[in-house]
Amino acid sequence: MEFRFTPEQERFREEVRQFCREHVAPDIRQHLEARHEEHDPTLYRKIAERGWIGMQWPPEYGGQGRSHVDMAIFYEEMGYARAPTGRYTGSVVFVGNSIVAYGTPEQKAYFLPRIARGEITCCWGLTEPDAGSDAAALRTRAVDQGDYYEVTGQKIFTSGAHLADVGLFAVRTDPTRPKYHGISLLLIDMHSPGITLQPLITLGGWRVNVTILDHVRVPKDRLMGQENEGWKHVLTTLGLERAGLAPVGLLLRTLDDLAAYLRQQEAAGRPVPREHWDRFAELLTQVHAARWLAYRVAWAQDHGLPDFAESSLAKVLTAELQVRVANLVVDALGLDGVVCGEAAPLDGLGEQLYRSCLFHHIGGGTMEIQLNAIALQGLGLPREPRPARA
């Protein structure tokens, strides 16, 4: 066992940290309340200039051939700086890495360098109004019209669709086949005629979308992977959102800010209840556990080891910690913890975290779905019998 980062990894961390000092304003949170999806194009361009968009891809696609551990370091530092990473994740992880995993050579050659240069950003469209956790119930229809597909349907909770140039959409190409077959994946130009976006504002304050597709023409060469066997690709894409991306950096930052605040209070002669420090110690301990678990997942991926749902373990743990840390911040501040805006202690961090923290319980698969994955793939428990088809 060896839990030291290599000198190269330490250098990379320092580079990212220095980058954040220079380019992520300390008060970025006040300007971008919506950390997850609000997009800062200037910052995004700067990240691209460093070559960090698609850093894991091979150089011929604009990448730096970096490891998953490097990626986890990047996310940790960006999270600690409270930099917005929503479009980064959408473009690099959901779409870019999917293209790497199952795109054609032409798709790789066309899209990856453009994504890496920050010229195009991407979004991922899976969920529909009647296909949430049961994502394979999706009904958005793609009809083969010879040299193009014609796509009609509705997606919902599409993160970043209003910021994206390209979307990776799961659609039904053959409705006569059983549910888990007949699905295909298409790369759709988000500026195509027939796409309408309607904003939905989340409790956390950022925008997601209803994406309406009305007879949208998609060229045949935008099919990703195997026609009608797209469900296995969907699972691949969902699996790419791995725990190296777990927002541990943000958790560390929040606890550090809280500790500094509590110590200020004590220094000013206002005693802090023992209970708050106790909860702080418990949460800090678990955040450190989550941090090692996240690096463990990244390391295992770098070594090509099978993932027995460890990524889901890390995801559930960090999601629960987001909520418990948010609750501690609010409780430690008392009623001031739910006062909105910069006049509140910690610039309103408590109120904001309290609204945004539940995102992690839902986005990318609910906790219940993650727990199912742990039970089935991780522990080998028997599957719940599926109800007979109606």
Add this chain to the structure above:
Amino acid sequence: MDFDLSRPQQLLQRTLRDFFQREYPSAAVRQAEATELGYLPTVYQQLGRLGVLGVGLSPALGGAGGGWLETCVLYEEAGRALFTSPHLPSVVLAGRLLARWGSAAQQQAWLPGLAQGTHTLAFGWPLDRGEAGPAPLVAERTADGYRVQGTVPHVAGWPGAAGVLLVADLAGAAGRQVLLLAPPDAGFRVTPQPLLGGEPLVALRCDALPLPAEAAVGEPRPSPELLQPTLDGAKVAVAARALGIATACLDRAVAYAKQREQFGRPIGSFQAIQHRLAHLAIQVAEVRWLTYTAAWALDQGEDAHRAAAMAKLRAGAVARDAGKDCILVHGGVGFIVESDPPLYYRHGKPLEFVLGPPEAQRALIAAAHTPFIPA
């Protein structure tokens, strides 16, 4: 980074797992509990002959070499098997203190035997204290040695021990003195303190107990320097034992959930059971990495004071909860003493207090906090 045990560490793990599977079924756990010693000396000495009891002690001193990582491998496997022994007081605490501060004569007299398990030492320090604070004993210097006074509750490793290591503050002088008394039975009033599960403890009271000058182990020293690194390492070892217990609880509950049928299907196919076990799997993973990263840091000579407290804090809570979950997944049969789940439940809980209760670890963690990026 490398999250895998090294080849020799994997071999050690395999050897221990096979050994315990073969030699230490749950009937042996019950047999050990029925004895006054609380452990089976024959099995302990078999492990000594395998050369695994001396992990963490230098081969030059009769030990098996290796460090805290190897110690954690031993403790995880012992925990998984609920193997009870005097190893923590005898080797991890007393043995390491002798190896650090003892004279060559003391080391030669004691360490090879401790590593082989042919004799053991008790550790005269309250087992539920993991931080150096005032010692429970006070030693007064006399013309030919020391006179020791005080009461030590929760002393581990007493039954069957060939000696006891005492820790006393010096009366009227700065510093703390480690003293070795063998045989141990003179001059103490001993009150047995059997536990819910695990090795029995005793309270020792001594009234003006005379000790010769040769009882001194090293010079008097400030308490943190004298004890803290050993106590921190012992915390991580105990965390590894808790990890082993929690892992066994998870494995046994999963196996039972796959096999037990109700409503015409295995209970493990119900989400209510699946999610309980998935949560337990998360907790076990937390403890695994907190424990092994702390052990690694100790072996690197890094300051692992906070990391040890974190491992211990989380491990204690998870071992406790794992015992509960193991019983609950087994249902009624899990609540019957002839079944195994109650063994884990009883052995796990006391570990929460060993080397400091949760509140002590939490206070240490909060006080030792420094920001991830220094200001």
